[in-house]
Amino acid sequence: MKQKLEIWVFGDYRNYFQNRVTLQLIGKAVELAKEIKATVCAVVIGHELDEWIGEYIAHGARRVYVVEDPVLKEYDAATYAFLTARLAEVHKPDILLVGATSFGREFAPRVAKRLKTGLTADCVGLAIDQDSLLVQTAPSFGGNLLADIVTPKQRPQMATVRPGIFREIPHNYEAKGKIIRMPLPIDLSSRRLRLRKSERQPHQSKKLEDAAIVICSGRGIGSRKKFNNLYELAGLTDAEVGATRPLVYAGWAGHDSLVGQAGKIIRPKILFSFGVSGAIQHTAAVNDAEFIIAVNKNPKATMMKMADVAIVADAGQVCSALIRELKKRIR
């Protein structure tokens, strides 16, 4: 009997409450699976995994492949890629999706190499075509074109997908799934790479993709000090802070805060845009914001034209005025 096709989603559960890309991919996989009559599966590797296994089932996975051992406690791209490739060689998924997180970007090419298959990186769309192939849509030529890529022969068809593109399915406590465990195939005690210490980066915006309010700043904010004031405004409005590329290059913001083609795609209910010109590489990632308030000295800036409310003013001054007013109201 021909085995049912499987769509696998790699379970990236680090920073779980901020990083929802695995759940978003499971949600999309459920949609794709209907078209090719496939089973949606998650792959979970690590230590003490019950919580994540339960979450993935509750969000749509019908089968979960698990490799669990204390030596797998720390995320390690090489080891996780080796184990995922092992699982794939045995169970032969048709499709394997990975979140384009910093880890996913390091991990997925290693898995593809081991499985001798292709990989489309940083996809912004996925669909099934008339031949039941996965159409992987990814920006190319510096973001000026979107390319539809298929993998006609090699399996699995592999793609990394940016966080924030697809929507997760709401948690269903009644959902049931099958758990398949694989024992560690080799002794990993002599691994070449060991994590000695890890530290959280200060000011790192972890949940831009999921934030209901985002305050995004561009070069027009004027100085690092004024940019840092935005964090105070963010604290008062329960917002997350994002930045354009020049600010990341200047070292005012971490790469995790970059909004745009080379960074994160956001879809907040409210986007405050301070001193942002609106280059295509940036606006492509904010198109889905429901309501945009832009502040810019130049009324003709693209961002001002996109905005629902466009304020022609100095970005730093508007930020300070908002902080003052909000503090008065909170008191």
Ligand SMILES: Cc1cc2nc3c(=O)[nH]c(=O)nc-3n(C[C@H](O)[C@H](O)[C@H](O)COP(=O)(O)OP(=O)(O)OC[C@H]3O[C@@H](n4cnc5c(N)ncnc54)[C@H](O)[C@@H]3O)c2cc1C
């Ligand atoms: C391959 C590639 C990938 C890229 N990826 C990204 C990406 O992911 N994200 C990204 O952001 N960019 C990206 N870029 C860069 C992008 O093209 C733009 O250069 C960048 O977005 C511009 O940032 P900005 O709006 O902060 O600066 P600018 O374009 O310099 O705009 C500054 C704005 O501030 C306004 N301003 C000036 N003074 C004030 C003031 N006092 N008060 C209010 N407003 C003021 C100006 O009128 C202007 O509109 C990419 C470029 C390339 C080639």
